Amino acid sequence: MDKAQLGAGSTVAIIGGGQAGGEAATLLRQNRFEGRIVLIGEEDCLPYMRPPLSKAFLAREIAKDALIYKAATAYENARVEMRLNARVDDIDRRDKRLILNDGATFGYDKLVIATGGRARPLPVPGADARNILYLRTIADVELLQPLMQAGKRLVIVGGGYVGLEVAAVAVKRGLAVTVLESAPRVLARVTAPAMSDFYERIHREAGVDVRTGVTVSGFASENGCVANVLCAGWESFAADFVLIGIGLVPNTELAERAGLDVDDGIVVDAASRSSDPDIYAIGDCAMHAQHGFLQRKIRIESVPNALEQARTVAASITGRPIPEALAPWFWSDQYDLKLQMVGLSDGYEELVIRGKPETPSFIAFYLKDGVIIAADSVNRFGDFMAAKRLVGERIKVAPSRLTDDSVPLKSLLVAAAA
Incomplete structure (x- = not known):
């Protein structure tokens, strides 16, 4: 029609x-x-x-x-x-x-x-306890907010965007925070090991207990509320409340x-x-x-x-031309870090980092066949805008030029167009 x-x-x-x-x-x-x-x-x-x-x-x-x-x-x-x-x-x-x-x-x-x-539920015994929460709606957050008190023990199941963002908020408010991630590293589905290492370090330095390669097997409750998070291998973590963030x-x-x-x-x-x-x-x-x-x-x-x-x-x-599809992009705010991501990095062959992660202000480029297929930027807003174009236009750039901070990324766009 x-x-x-x-x-x-x-x-x-x-x-x-x-x-x-x-x-x-x-x-x-x-x-x-x-x-x-x-x-x-x-x-x-x-x-x-x-x-x-x-x-x-x-x-x-x-x-x-x-x-x-x-x-x-x-x-x-x-x-x-x-x-x-x-x-x-x-x-x-x-x-x-x-x-x-x-x-x-x-x-x-x-x-x-x-x-x-x-929010994806965690299908393990005891997951119906009253103090096991999820975060997807305003109502979900309104249940969480009164619990965010200094000294409380929060266990977060899942080391993705939501889990790490909540961890950053909670540890800044004085909670004892533990993040349990079943994968070998946090953000494993969306970024390279180098970026995962960076965020794990940042969270640990802030006081978050980050545990990777840990599988939650159930919850031990007292009076209908979780008291301990049980993990495969018999390890357990005491909790006053639990947030599950394992996807959608x-x-x-x-x-x-x-x-x-x-x-x-x-x-x-x-x-x-x-x-x-x-x-x-x-x-x-x-x-x-x-x-x-x-x-x-x-x-x-x-x-x-x-x-x-x-x-x-x-x-x-309304019978108008369909807009051109763009490279997908995402963002995450944790502490004073803004992570901005464009493209999808799976299948990349080479990782090139511009800047110094210890600063922290850097951008990571993912290359396949010499073409930039994705980029992850931390506190590099101008570079991210250029990266969106580099990915969107499927620009081929020598890694040495990407790592050279003295060469503006915009100039690589101009050179590619010449």
């Missing part, structure tokens, strides 16, 4: 009240869609930013209002109907209707699924019940369209059948990807 066919009497429904859903709703109107736009969110607040949850919001450095992605007036001006604190139970694809948890139904012409994901499960159940193609995410094409041409999926719940930049099947968990897909959907529904 193109722009001419989707007229003022049409309805676009969006399921999911995160940044992806909020962005898609307002962009539809910016792209001059004149029909009805309805956004349905399970939480009782406007779409909000999740990255600060494990950082500034957990640390009480910002209030809840600061998390809101766009003010209510943005949706009012865009004539977006906000149905918050509501859940879609089923999608009737034949009649193109949504069935809500309160029994209400309404029709759609185009549907955007932006249901995101939920995409919320695809609604799509599965509707009969859409699902494979660790709702499978979508370059236009973010699912196996039903009138249904789209964006954000953490969407699996790119072939990512336009990476040229492979992949599900990307990042805000920039979610917003990029929102732009794609708004363009597709």
Whole structure:
């Protein structure tokens, strides 16, 4: 269905009240869609930013209002109907209707699924104890905040972004923090050993007890609360409370019940369209059948990807050209360090570091066949902007030029274009 066919009497429904859903709703109107736009969110607040949850919001450095992605007036001006604190139970694809948890139904012409994901549970004995917590929503953080008291013993299961970000906040507040990671190193899925070593050192110097190669086998509880975290090999760690941060499960159940193609995410094409041409999926719940930049099947968990897909959907529904897919990028704030990452480093052949990790201000480049496929930057904001272009344009650069701090990275872009 193109722009001419989707007229003022049409309805676009969006399921999911995160940044992806909020962005898609307002962009539809910016792209001059004149029909009805309805956004349905399970939480009782406007779409909000999740990255600060494990950082500034957990640390009480910002209030809840600061998390809101766009003010209510943005949706009012865009004539977006906000149905918050509501859940879609089923999608009737034949009649193109949504069935809500309160029994209400309404029709759609185009549907955007932006249901995101939920924290992955740890399937071991005792994991249902009251003081075992997860971090994905505002409500999750509000349960954590009262427990973040100096002297309390926090055990974090998982040495990924969320686990390390919470560790940084907690140790600064005087908690005794232990991080248990089953892999041989932290951040093992996303970065090189040299970067993992750097972050392990930073956390240990701050007072975090980082344990790698440790598998949690269960929890020993007293009066319904965890007292000890049990690990394979009979080692255990005393805990006043536990945070589990071992990844995300995409919320695809609604799509599965509707009969859409699902494979660790709702499978979508370059236009973010699912196996039903009138249904789209964006954000953490969407699996790119072939990512336009990476040229492979992949599900990307990042805000920039979610917003990029929102732009794609708004363009597709309104009959506009699909934006070019970009190199994925991510970030993480820990202590006074900003880690910014672009591209995916898996399969790299050579690691080149510019700057000195002990400073700490450096950037690591991942090369394959001489081409820069990814970069990890620590406190190098200008260099990261250049790195995004180096990765995005698939620039081939001699390692000696990358390591030479006297050669501005921008000049490598100019040289490549010459």
